Amino acid sequence: MPSRLVHAVQIRFQRRINRAPSPLVARSVPWLSIMLASVLPTWLFLASAPYVPPFGFLTLLAWRQLRPGLLPVWAGLPLGFFDDLYSGQPLGSAILLWSIAMIVLELIELRFPWRNFALEWAVATALIVVYIVAALGAANAGGGSAHIAFLAPQIILAVLVYPFVGRVVAGLDRFRLIPFLDMSR
C-alpha cells in the first residue's frame, strides 16, 4: 500500500508532458524561504553570544546569485523589514543594509556578467563581512556597546556556511519549478 502511494506521488511529479509549475509556488518560495530563514534560527538557537550567522541575509544573497532578476531590486525593503521585526536589531537596519546589498549585487553583475563559484563566494564574503560589521554599528548606535572582536566567530561561520545555504536554495529552486499542474484539464 505505501509503495503504491509513493508511486502515485512519483507519477504526479515526474510526468512532465503537458504539465507546468504552479506560478504561485514558483513566485512565493524565494520570499517565504528568506522569511523562514530570518525567523527559524531565533527559535532553534537560544544563543548567549552572537555566533549564529544571519541566515535571512545569506538566503537572500543565495537566491539573488542563483537567479538574478527573480527578486526585484526593492526586495530588501519588505524582506529586511520582516527580518528587523525578529532579529533584535534596531528597526530599519536590515531594510537599509539589504537594499544596499541588492543594489551592489546589481552593479557587480553589470561589471562581471560571467561569474564562477569562486567569484560568487568572494563577492558574498565581502558582502557578509560588511553586513555583519555594519549591523554591529547600527546596534551600537541604537543603545548597545558590544566590541567588534566578538563578531569574528560569526563572520567565519557565516562565510563557511554560505555555500551550504546556496545548496539548500538550489534545492528549493528545483522544488519551486516542479511541473505538477496538469494543463490538459
Place this chain on the structure above:
Amino acid sequence: MAPPPNRRSGYSRRAQYGTFFGYIAGIVGALVGGGFLIVSIFNPDAFAGLRGAAADAAEPGGKVVAVGRRETQSFFDVVRGYAVAGVRNAKLERELAEAKIRLVEAQAIAEENTRLKGLLGLAQQDPAPVVTTQLVAATGGSTRRFATLGAGSGRGVVVGMPVRSQLGLVGRVLEVGSSTARVLLVTDTESVVPVRRAQDGVAAFAQGLGDGRLQLRLINLGINPLKPGDVFVTSGSGGLYRPGIALAAVTSVTRDGAIARVLADPAATEFVVVDRVWAQQAEPVATASGTAVAPPAAPGPR
C-alpha cells in the same frame, strides 16, 4: 555562470521603464530603511507595538520548536551521560551544580536576613511569581541580546519585571505584547545589574559584554578583592531585582573588577519565572539594602 539573457531592455519602452523604476524603488527602499533606522536610534520604543504584534504572530511556531529543542537537548544530555560515566552520573552532577548555587544563594539570604533584621526587625516573605513560562525565541545573529517570553500582558506581565530561572537571573521585561514579551537578557550590553559578592557583600555593577559574559565593575575602587570562582548575587539596589538572586561566577580578574560567566544560560533554560518588580512591594527594604550594601564587610581596600 552565464549572464541572464533578459538583462538588456532593448527598444521596449515598458521594459526600459520597468528596469528604471526597479532601480528607483531599490534606492527608495534604502532611504526608507535609513529613515526607520534614525527613528529607532533616537526613539528605541518607537516600533515596540509592531515588534510585539510580530512576536505574538510567531509565537505558536516558537512554542512548537521549543518542545523539539527541549527534547533534543535532553537527548544529547543522556548521550553525553553515557559517554562520560552513565546517565546517573550526569544527573547527579546536574543536581550538585544546582545545589551549589542554592547553597551560595542561601548564604547570601542568611547574610541579608541578619542585616535586615538588625535594621528593621521586619519579616518579609517572597511574593508569588506573576507567571511561569518558557523562552520561545532569542536573537541569534545580532549583537543585541533579547529573548521572547511565551507570556504577555494577557497573563499580567508588565514592563520592568525581572525574569529568572531556577539557576539564576535571566533578564528583565522590556516590551510587552498580548501573548509574548520581549526580555532584555543580562548579557546584553545595555543591561546593568547591581550585584554583590555572595559570601561578604562586596558591591559591584554587572554589565553585559554581548557575548554571554559579564563585566563586573567594583563600586569601591582600591585593591581588587575578587578571585576566580566568586559567585555574585543581585543586591537589590535600584529596586528592580529582589536581593539574593544568583547571577554570575567570576572567571578572570581584571584591573578594576572581573569578567564573569552567567549562571542561567538562556540556551539551557527550560522554564523561567516572571517576578513582580521588587520596589513596588517593599519600598523601605529596597532602599535600606541599597544603602547598606557597600560598607560593612568589604575586606582589603582602604
